[in-house]
Amino acid sequence: MALTGPDLRAFTRLEGIEGSECFHLDFFKLYRHRIRGKIFPVAGPFLGAPQAAMGLEKLIALGARRIWVLGWCGSLCPELRIGDLVVPVEGIPEEGTSQHYPAGEGGPRADPELTGLLTGALEGRGYHYKKGAVWSTDAPFRETPSKVKAYGEMGVLAVDMEMTALMSVALFRGVQLGGLLVVSDELFALKWHRGFHEPRFKGSLKLARGMLLELLERPSGLEKSFEVSL
Secondary structure, X not given: OEOOHHHHHXXXXXXXXXXXXXXXXXXXXXXXXXXXXXXXXXXXXXXXXXXXXXXXXXXXXXXXXXXXXXXXXXXXOOOOOOOOEEEEEEEEEEOOOHHHOOOOOOOOEOOHHHHHHHHHHHHHOOOOEEEEEEEEEOOHHHOOHHHHHHHHHOOOOEEEOOHHHHHHHHHHHOOEEEEEEEEEEEOOOOOOEEOOOOHHHHHHHHHHHHHHHHHHHOOOOHHHHHOOOO
């Protein structure tokens, strides 16, 4: 799942695509690429928890059982700067979707197997990342200084709009889901520092997309993540 339009478009321009199909599924697109003999479906874009959750529900209904999510986030801690990588393992849901998908004790969380595969791959390539909790909200203009400060002091790494809902849906439906977020902006100084056009951010997005493709190509059975039947 490519949450943003730029990442979805980048996945359609990958080198080595041997064939591609595009399906318009009402409110998002699903591309099926063939790369080096393997099918690589990518879906998106998704803005906010409700749309992302509906998209995930539809992908699960089509047969997806292991799902990677690529998105952007705002940093809540000084150790995370523009272009840094975040691997979300759990979340604080302040969106309205998660409450409809009870996650049980522990709340929203990513699949530990996929998280381990991702962090192992990042470490194997020498990429710096931070792993931890994220805060998801439906109201980006209500990411107030008091909330940013409070969650930062709690050790929450970043804020986005979709991850806790996606984790909750995956847990509720019994599928595996892992995420990789790239820091696009900084909030920890209680002023908004945007980095959407900075070279380091764009370079990290390219790195993140390549990392997910690398995981697809490894002989770990992860190719089953992308078996979507239409």
